[in-house]
Amino acid sequence: MAFNAFFTILLVAVLLFNATFAYAQYEVNEARLTVYRDGVVRVEVKASVSEVEPSITLPLLSSSVYNVLAVDENAETLNYDVNPLNITVYTLGAKALTLEYDTDSLTRKEAGLWTLTFNAPFNLKVLLPEGSTITYLSSPPTSIRIVDGRIELTVERGSWEIGYELPVTPLPKPIPVPPPQPSQWMPLTVAVGTLIIVVTGVTMSIALIKRRRRRPALMMEEEAIIRFLKERGGRALEVELREAFPHIPRTSMWRLVRRLEKMGRVKVRKVGLQNVVELK
DSSP: OHHHHHHHHHHHHHHHHHHHHHHTTEEEEEEEEEEOTTSOEEEEEEEEEOTTOSOEEEEOSOSOOEEEEEEOTTOOBOOEEEOSSEEEEOOTTOSEEEEEEEESSSEEEETTEEEEEEEESSOEEEEOOTTOEEEEESSOOSEEEEETTEEEEEEOSEEEEEEEEOOOOOOOOOOOOOOOOOOTTHHHHHHHHHHHHHHHHHHHHHHHHHHHHSOOOOOHHHHHHHHHHHHTTSEEEHHHHHHHOTTSOHHHHHHHHHHHHHTTSEEEEEETTEEEEEEO
């Protein structure tokens, strides 16, 4: 009997120690939700992590996320695995973690009114779009202030529902066109005008066909990345791109590569712990 009681106490102590140790793997210093006018929400979490821990697992605010980026205190990209409810980031050797991702499943629009719904796993700040008017709050926030013309709310962990309304942008007023004046040269003017319209239509049609065949324009940095890949035989490691363009911040380089991938100019595949960028 005494042995069973001792064993039960020991088991409870081990479970409590494991829970405390798991929580101590990281400490959230700052968390922010930035809501855009189209309903997309940008989530940013900054946390302190242990250098000796191989990985940490953070809860996600949505099961549908994209544009995920995890970097350490030196802006070095970190590998990660996304699960439906959380994300595991491999942080061995890192002291700090910045995690960013986008999601469009936290907001909905009905009858012109927007609603932001989320379950906060920790205290965070919510930055609403510029010009927003709050119409509903499920609970009183810790604080409300205006930051650069946008409402910022500080909320505690728990379930939240925030209703807001965006101003309607008025359509520009049409510019009045004066009526044409009668002239003795009206037949000639009509003929010349008709010819100009026909020529302009043909020219615009040809330009439209060429534009459809043309790929989207590249920025100067993107053209430089394409040239570098061509010089390297069409492929290179992502770390080699960062070394070749030291003036481009690592996070900016990551976004440039993702933009080229969306444009269909390159493809990115993971080989071991490295990302390989290849021309299509």
